[in-house]
Amino acid sequence: MLSFFKDYKKFAVVFGFISLIIIILIYNTLNVYQPLPIYQPVMVSTELVDSTIQHQKKYHRIADFSFKNQNGQTVTQKDFDNKIYVADFFFTTCQTICPIMTNHMVEIQKEIMNDNDVMLLSHTVTPEIDTVEQLKRYAVKKGVNDSKWHLVTGDKKEIYQLARKSYLAVKDNAYAGPFDMVHTENFMLIDKKRQIRGFYDGTNNEDIKRLLEDIKNLKKEYD
8 A cells, every 4th residue: 555655646746847837838838929910001001101102011121311419410210220219209398298199208218228229319390490400409308318319300302201100100181281191199119121100099007018018028129
């Protein structure tokens, strides 16, 4: 009888060990990193996409650009080479969603301050108002760190085309002029290949948490 229980004890230990291994394997299988989607124009609401690319299914990239930032420095795509960045569109005199969006960008800035792989880029949609001097005042007021976050202004047509054809981020305001636009609350996560990897509601706390988590996940692609 004692021999039977000794043998049973050995069996229980071995069975338990094998079961633990199986559980770990199943857990790891279920928690395999799933790459973030690569957004194409066809995947986004047509309201936010220029009509010339609404049916594009692949190869979408952020186009080259050249703007002036809050310090009067020229900012181009080269400043974001080999960088992950979060982009949005705003204007400094906005009294509705922009203050919330900017406050959330400040939160993101705090989280990425010591991460050399990640930057922030905010484009004004009213460059006739948001001059370099105005952007500088706004940047100082909001606590923008110049090394991490560029607030940019420039030619309105270029900003419009970048917003509609690259970032897929603003609505056309055809009633106010050929290059007028209605910005949205969207934040866009851009990878090191200039591809859009996520859209987030810049006024929503839970979306900001998801964005920060997605940045961590995106970085795994470059480990």
